[in-house]
Amino acid sequence: MNGRAQPRLCLVEDDPIMGESLMHRFALEGIACDWYREAGAALAAVEGQGYALVLSDIRLPDMSGEGLYQALLERCQAPPPILFITGYGTIDQAVRLLKLGARDYLTKPFDLDELLDRLRALAPALFGGGAEVLVPVLGISPPMRRVQDLLARVAGHTVGVLITGESGVGKEYAARYLHDSADPQGRTPFVAVNCAALPEHLLEAELFGYERGAFTGAVRTHRGVFERADGGTLFLDEVGEMPPAMQAKLLRAIQERTVMRLGSERPVRVNVRLVCATNRDLRKMVEEGSFREDLFYRINVIHVPLPPLRERREDIAWFAHRFVEEYNQAHGVRHLLGPAGERFLQEQPWPGNLRELRHAIDRGCILGEGDLLGPLELGAAPWTAEGEGGAEAAGSAEDLRTYLEQCERRLIEETLESHEWRIADSAAALGISRKNLWEKMRKHDLQRDEE
Known part of the structure; x- marks a missing residue:
């Protein structure tokens, strides 16, 4: 025990069934939580002690969640982050609260596992007492949590680390996390170089440096990345693209912990944590003879494979x-x-x-x-319908947007009518969530004619 109190969650929920359900799940997860049924009591409690996070319904008996948040902003110098629970009728209010600085919101009915993921992202200290919980940096999915845990354990050892994965998967994110874990105060350098971005003669000069006059254009002495990263971390991205001659020179630098600037006869001692990355299969390259086997084993003491984003959708x-x-x-x-x-x-x-x-x-x-x-701003392809009038409706960007909205409204209304306005069945037929369907119904002012 370290003597410090476990960080606590403040739950503000007037529904006894919802509150009891949440408290039971929080207890199973080891989350310390105080439950208040009114905003006034919660406000007084937050002022009296530092909560890691406030989880609040928007509709409360004595004041709204918005009123609670405004009061927190006025009374607390550093108010805790707040996550709102909202029903369909208060989505606009939740969005307004986000613009004021609230951290997130969940729409009822929500999945408890989804709520826990949001809590873990916003206040990881709530889980397991805080001291041993890793703050999510590389992601919240189980595979990336395992990667982050591995890198945190490796941080205390200066060994060769090889990070593999598809292009753009976050290999430099992982390398920086390893460096930051080894040096949380940021006192040592992190230097990165892309081995595929430089031709061989420039790559050698960038890695090992050169003396003034070593070649035409060398008007001053230049320290290479090994020297600049001395005492810290050197990240070599796309190491699989390194030419064979450079592989031999890199291996020598790793083995002897020295580099020789171009044009110099004096070795320079360096002490770096070497992290390499590639999107290629180095084992296959070794078998084919295009990558040195001895270098592979030097840089691959710890292998950290990163899964593609499509395999960790969380x-x-x-x-x-x-x-x-x-x-x-x-x-x-x-x-x-x-x-x-x-x-x-x-x-x-x-x-x-x-x-x-x-x-x-x-x-x-x-x-x-x-x-x-929304989807259109993020690159969604316009939903178009074949038939009379389609070409004319697409005459301009504004006309196209109007046309698409009309098509969407007609499709939703027809689907609702065919399923007798049953929300769950209609949402399933449209391939969207119930929450998404409610939002679209509100947007298009769709409601059942009771007559």
């Missing part, structure tokens, strides 16, 4: 929200990823992995006309 929305927030901070704007946009992203194959996902988010933030990012 991470898609998690990263998407973070990319949106990074864009907001960099450009001083306030974009939000809406539920429909989140669902669209999770349905895509993402052959370009995280790199492609980030580009989609950036494009949506740049080209989107509103603050809320």
Whole structure:
């Protein structure tokens, strides 16, 4: 025991059945939680002690969740993050709260595992007492949690680490996490170089450096990346693209822990943590003779394979929200990823992995006309219908948008009528969630004619 109190969750929920269900599940997960049925009592408790997170319904008996949040902002110097639970009728209010700074919201009815994933992303210290829980950095999916745990354990040892995976899958993310785990204060350098981006003669100069006058154009002494990374981490990306002659020189530098600048006869001692990455099959390259076997074993003491994004779909929305927030901070704007946009992203194959996902988010933030990012802003192909009038309706971007909305409204209304306005059956027939169907019904002002 370290003597520190376990971080606690503040639950604000007036429904006794919902509250008891949540408290039971939280107890099973080892989450310390205090349950308040009124906003006033919760507000007083939050002021009195530091909660790791507030989980609150929006509709409460004494004041709304929005009123609670406004009071927290006014009374607390550093209010805890807040996650709202909302019904269909308060989705607009939840979006408004997000714009004010609330962290997230869930729409009823929600899956408890999904709620736990959101809590784990927003307040990981709630799980298992906090001290031994890893803050999600590489993702919230089970495979990436295992990768992060492995890298955290490797951080205390200076051994060769090989990170493999498809292009854009996040290999540099993993290398930076390993470096940060070994040096949380950030006192040592992290230096990255792409071995495929430089021709052989420039790659050698970049890796080992050169002396002034070593070749035409060498007007000053240049320290290579091995020297610049001394005491820290050197990340060699696309190491599988390194020419055979350079492989031999890299192996010598690793074995002897020294480098020789071009044009110099004096070796320079270096001490680096070497992390290599590739999207190629190095074992196959060894068998084919295009990659040195001795170098392979030197850099592959610890192998860290990263699965593609399509095999860890829990991470898609998690990263998407973070990319949106990074864009907001960099450009001083306030974009939000809406539920429909989140669902669209999770349905895509993402052959370009995280790199492609980030580009989609950036494009949506740049080209989107509103603050809320939906499927159209994120690159959804327009749904078109064959038949009379289709070509004329697509005469301009505005006409096309109107036409598509009319098509969507007609399809939803026909589906609802064919299923006698049963929401669950209609949503299944349309291939969307009930929450998504409710949002579209509200957007198109669709309601059953009681007559």
